[in-house]
Amino acid sequence: MEYILQDIDIFDTTLADKLNNAMMTTMDAFEQGNEYNLTVSFHESLLDDYSRIYMLNIPDIDAKNNNTMEDKIHNLLSFQIQKIENIITQNGINLMAVGIQGETLEVLNMIKIQINKVESEPKKSKKNPLKVTMIIPSLTYLDDLAETAIEIILNECVIPQIVLESLGKGNDVNRKSHGESN
Incomplete structure (x- = not known):
């Protein structure tokens, strides 16, 4: 209602x-x-x-x-x-x-x-x-705060690298980001 x-x-x-x-x-x-x-x-x-x-x-x-x-x-x-x-x-x-x-x-x-x-x-x-x-x-402030926190976590966290390594692609991604080739 x-x-x-x-x-x-x-x-x-x-x-x-x-x-x-x-x-x-x-x-x-x-x-x-x-x-x-x-x-x-x-x-x-x-x-x-x-x-x-x-x-x-x-x-x-x-x-x-x-x-x-x-x-x-x-x-x-x-x-x-x-x-x-x-x-x-x-x-x-x-x-x-x-x-x-x-x-x-x-x-x-x-x-x-x-x-x-x-x-x-x-x-x-x-x-x-x-x-x-x-x-x-303020829901707007709370949304902005959550969005900022998620961005920080995703940008500064090692979890994405760990996930890539567990898939066997971590070293390939690292080499490519440092200018190395396969």
Whole structure:
């Protein structure tokens, strides 16, 4: 199930309440006893608005952990995902993974919320299931970071040479790269 909330952004502290209102007409689509994953997406460029982040007053935030811009962003995203998770679980939906992520959406003032059924075999014991919470301020940054790391690994790693040698081609490739012939 996907919900698109228009004319709202990640700074709106009533986001969870607005999602709750949107969900009221679709609650029968969620089956009792099933497990779901939650993903909340917002436009990542909003986190470049330092004046709004700096001025934001988030309820129940410990002041000593709210000093740096990174702290403030983390506190904002933590607050939003916790409030949304609470609203959804109060509606009887069992969440196994929850996440909030910045990405490039169509417009700035939009929140996209996806609640997807987990397709897996039932667990024998559901007393204390493990729940995963992810906070990713920028998917673009994470993608760029992963791409850079992979490039470094592939360019500087000896694994490709080892693979070539195991195929019996390592020495041929080495000779050719040093100007030698067979």
